[in-house]
Amino acid sequence: MSAPARLTPASLDAAAAVLYPRAQVIAQAWQELGDEVAPFSNGSGRPLARTMKLILDPLVIRPVQNPGLAGGSLTAAAADELRERIRAAGGELAAASAWFLELKAARRRLGITDGNPQEKYFQRCYELARTAGAPTADADAVAVEVVSEIAQVSGDSLLSQVRHLLGDETEVSRLEAELAAAWEKRADMPRGEDQDAVLAALDASPRGAAGALFAALVGSDAGSSAAASLAADGAASALGLTVHALPPRPVVGGSASKRDLPLPFDRSIFERLFAALAGGAAPELAIDARGLVEEEILRAARPWELGEETSRVVMVLGTAASRALDVGDVPEATVAHRQLAARWRREAYVRRVLRLPAGLSGVPASVVDDVRTVRRGYLRRLWVRVHGRELREQGVESGDLWDLLDGVLRSVVMDQRQRLKNAMGRAASGDVGSEAA
Template sequence: MAGSGGARLRSAVLAAAWAGIPGVEVLSAADGGPLTRTVKKIIDPLVVRTAARPRLGRPLLEPAEAAELTALVVADAPRLRATAAWFTHLKRQRRALRITAGDVQDVCFPLAYELATGSGAPGPDAPETAAAALRELHGDGEEAGVARLAAYLADPRVAAGLTTRLQRHWQDGTDPVLAPEAAVALLDAFADDLGDDAWRALEGSAAGHALGLALRRPGGVEAVPGSPELGLQRGDRTAVPPLRRRDETGPELLERSVERRVRATLRRLPADERGGVHTLVDDELARAAAGFGLGLPALATCFALGVVLAPALRPLDGGAPGASAFARQLTAQVAREGYVLHARRALAGTTPLTPRPDPELVRDLREFAKQFLGRLWIRLHGFDVRGELPAGAGDVRDLVTGVVRSTSLDLRTKVRRALVARLPDLEAVS
């Protein structure tokens, strides 16, 4: 089916490319095209990498995009044939080992592709290799996964190749298609409206990635409202994240190491839903190079919305002048909390917050926006890893409101603990 300007259905483009690859019947549907799960588990994330090439994931493709998609699939034909052969071995060994966790295609399609990548077509020892891979996958807890990740990144040749690839990804994404000022205007418009039409316009605008990529250019912090104080990066432009960093505890969200990001993925995904370590690292390289370090554009836009709202989230100061109605609502939600009212009185000098000055507690209260963004980014990274997207404006509003609430509850707990621990001293000075 053709659309305007010669556009073609993506499914038809994939089916035509797939028809030219013999030996992939176990990955194919009755009509000869790729199975839906083949597209979801192999073609999109591993062959085409739609997280890094979102233009190739659209339902309708222009001729140039259709040609690029076809070329990527056809070029990977030998590995796809090997993947099909490995899947047959994995399915047989899974049955022999009496493994029932997860759907066989969901679990074994990515693993088959990983074996095809590392070993090529199956050889005489394929049954033993497949059984070992299944045991490793299904017996792999977070601790074992972290150990393998550390060993993988410690290999100098692997690290050099990954660093080069990350630099290339980073350079490829330095030219946003939307000016930062236009992105901020779209985000402000949605914050004032919060309707589904406004969300659809924002979601399709690439505003999130545009604003994130703007931070990588010299002086980019000036294009993002309040960014120098939001803990997004160390300097005036986002630096390329390292593969690893010693004693990594800094809050800079956009410069977290690849290892730290993958460790988070290991915590979020059960063993039978993960690919191999090298697949997780490859995914994170592409994700780290996208705007705000989030591969799915809609999620980058959700974070950009948080960045635009964050400077107004100042519950100790009663909000910021000129803030959107949504930002004022969020600030009021926190400002009504008893612990915030207590803190405001303490900072006004009318009552002690604690019997002794507690700079860390006061700093946490003043840096509410930074803590909100940290929690929002972690939540969105989890969505990105699992491929989850907000269904509409209501989901986005609930997401942001929920993160503000959880940030407030966390700070309330800190204040309560400090007050309870020092109650005798407080009574003495009251």
């Protein structure tokens, strides 16, 4: 019989260096909780993406306070700590899951359809679990009260009021006339853009030092002046904001679908409101449906179809910074350009698409197209972000600038990664028809 292996300092170091995939550790710990957390789980028994985003990461794991638990790979000690945190929260997670079923049932009884119930209720369910425990005999009444409260302080009731308003033909005729008049009165701004000032602000923004430069651009109406160029044939289309050669006058509309929203400048007034408020408006948004629609009509007729000069300046800065994402070799003129380019080009799928012909990259055609036209996708998402902030009365401050510009690219990358992962999963299961087409 051979002697047992001696534990040397080197072997102990090697054992300590073994790393465990964070996602796998979470999945294993989660599966130990069993069927009681099924409402928070996907078909494979793993936590839903929204469970991770809204409950596990911010409320259970807390990676900001516990940075050792934040990485994609964990040491043995960190993996043990992460498992223990999830196990310790098992009772609260089970109670929160039960509350989610109660809140969904109350939502159905109240006839509420706007917004995603996971986004709206997951964190409140965990709060209920921690403060009240599992649902008891009065759970129905509590659930109705909570769901009604959330609806009152979110976009649910407001969007319902807008839909009701736009179901009145007389109101729609009046609003269409207001829209036509606002579109006719659009002011002609002098063309021009202080490129040096824009580059200076971009150079300073990642360091949080763009305050005075940003204020100067806003004070000189740099955003409105730059918007004059969008009147050139094909200019707005090249930025991914419309499919038309020139931005068309919007219609009032009255219906919308999250899966099939047009490009920003091609949306109806209702589609603009729906896109920004379907996930919930800020509690302090005190405005009625008529006022909301009338404000959006005025906003649609202003430069960049945005109401605030700060928002327009952000679009100018984003337009300049996003040149770093172009497929060709683009001079990376500022710190912002270099950091955006570095984030974009360190993605393996991006490097593969840019290096190889489309048919040889192994990347699905839809993702290849998005990589090669990423600047348009970036600017679309940036417009949506600043428009949403306007509607929620959360204006852009100079300190928000870099987080906004960089965060939009992170969002684009995460969306492309997920679609790539989904496409690869379909290919592995033999369901490749949609990508092949």
